[in-house]
Amino acid sequence: MAGTHDHPGEAGAPDPVRLVEIRETPLSVDEVFAAVGDDSAGGTALFVGTVRDHDGGADVSALGYSCHPTAEAEMRRLAERVAADFPVRALAAVHRVGDLSVGDLAVVVAVSCPHRQEAFAACRRLIDDLKREVPIWKHQEFADGTADWVGV
Structure with a gap:
């Protein structure tokens, strides 16, 4: 909860994993940022991944994400691991599935x-582990009519 004074490890402390979801609806940077608000945190790191108009030198014309039914549980598992490995006050991760447009x-x-160093390190680990371990797949269609699956 934003503005909390509790710390992980204290009796009655809230779960530092505040928001973990896979959605078909548009994502909100403001929602994720608000989810990790904490009065005891001196640093907040945020990463936003957007759909770009090219990949590997080819123009992307369409893109869709799909996931395995266990993907959200896997996201929670790795989020809990990151929260245990760093002095995390709060953590959030949301990924979109379905058809997306450039931008x-x-x-x-x-x-x-x-502190900021811890926030940067934990955020980098969170996104890197998410991309590597969570069963979410990207299907890209290119302007030349070819297509590619990424993450499969």
Whole structure:
């Protein structure tokens, strides 16, 4: 909860994993940023992944994300691992599935920690682990009529 004074490890402390979801609806940077608000955090790092208009030198004309039914549980598992490995006050991760357009937000993750170095490191681990471990696949269609699956 934003503005909390509790710290992980204290009796009655809230779960630092505040928001973990996979959605078909547009993502909100403001929602994710608000989810990691904490009065004891001196640093908040946020990463936003957007759909770009090219990949590997080819123009992207359409893009869609799909996921395995276990994807959200896997996201929560890795979020809990990041929260355990760093002094995380709050953490959030949201990924979009379905058809997206160039410029749409595909993923938003954020981490708040007591200091900026910890927040940067935890946020980087969160997005890197998410991309590597969570069963979410990207299907890209290119202007030349070819297509490619990424993450499969």
